Amino acid sequence: MSRDTLNFQHTIDQVEHLYEGFYRMDRYTLTHQTFAGQTLTIQRELMDRHDAVCVLPLDLAESYVVLVEQFRVGALRLANxxxxxxxxxxxxxxxxxxxxxxxxxxxxxxxxxxRLHPITQYLPSPGGTNERVFLYVGEVDSRGVGGIHGLDEEGEDIRVHRVPLEQAFAWCRDGTINNAASLIALQWVQLNLEWLTDHWSATP
Known part of the structure; x- marks a missing residue:
């Protein structure tokens, strides 16, 4: 059955503002139709975030990608x-x-x-945030890339890596790369490398 035939309804009954800092947190009370045709009222906290853009800089001529390394508070439970x-x-x-x-x-x-090619748009954690990610692969000359970058006023401390493409694929397999945007983009490139090479070759 096509999902286009489904007509599930929902209503937002109440929105309670909980917190506002770098992000905003609200509590929603809402009612929606169930798969069985009944109605269900639930409460959910929602982090309201700006949409984000992620891009994988790819050097097809040299078979390298450019990755960045930085501290992430959401990864504190990890060893690194x-x-x-x-x-x-x-x-x-x-x-x-x-x-x-x-x-x-x-x-x-x-x-x-x-040149930029859009890979997809996706919701990284729709159970708790409304953030949407726009994911791209971008053409780059990676020769000489490296060093420490980022904006001081945004508290950024970013180390840049020029990584052989096959090494990046291996890091996806062994868990060294462990965040959604990077995994999606690199696996997309791995699946579509021949097409992307032909596409960029044919695009002025």
């Missing part, structure tokens, strides 16, 4: 909370996702992106 990640940033109200990708590539990795 410094994660290997994609270039990423939040969307300001007057920006489009591609602008964010290009701006953050300069700020976080010191690279200028060429």
């Amino acid at each position: 909370p410094w994660l290997l990640e994609l270039v990423a940033g939040l969307i300001d109200k007057d920006e489009v996702p591609e602008q964010v990708a290009r701006r953050e590539a300069v700020e976080e990795a010191g690279v200028e992106l060429g």
Whole structure:
């Protein structure tokens, strides 16, 4: 059965504001139709976050990718909370996702992106946040890339890595890379490398 035939209804009965800092937290009381055709009222806390952009800088000519490494408070339960990640940033109200990708590539990795290809949009944790991620792969010349980057006013301390593409794939397999955006982007590239090479070769 096609999901297009489903017509599930929901209503937001109440929104209670709980907290506002870098992010906002609200408690929703809502009622929705169940799969059995009944109604169910539930309460859920929701973290209200800006949409984000993540981009994998890819050097097809040299078979390298550019990854960034930084401390993440959400990884404190791990032995190593410094994660290997994609270039990423939040969307300001007057920006489009591609602008964010290009701006953050300069700020976080010191690279200028060429052509950008959208991989997907996804919800990283819809059980508790409304954040949406716009995911890209971007063309880059990785020669000479490295060093420490980031904005002091945003508390960023970012180390840049130039990584052979096959090494990045291996890190996905062995768990060295353990965050969703990086895994999705690298696995997409692994599945679509031939197509992307032909596509960028044919695109002026």
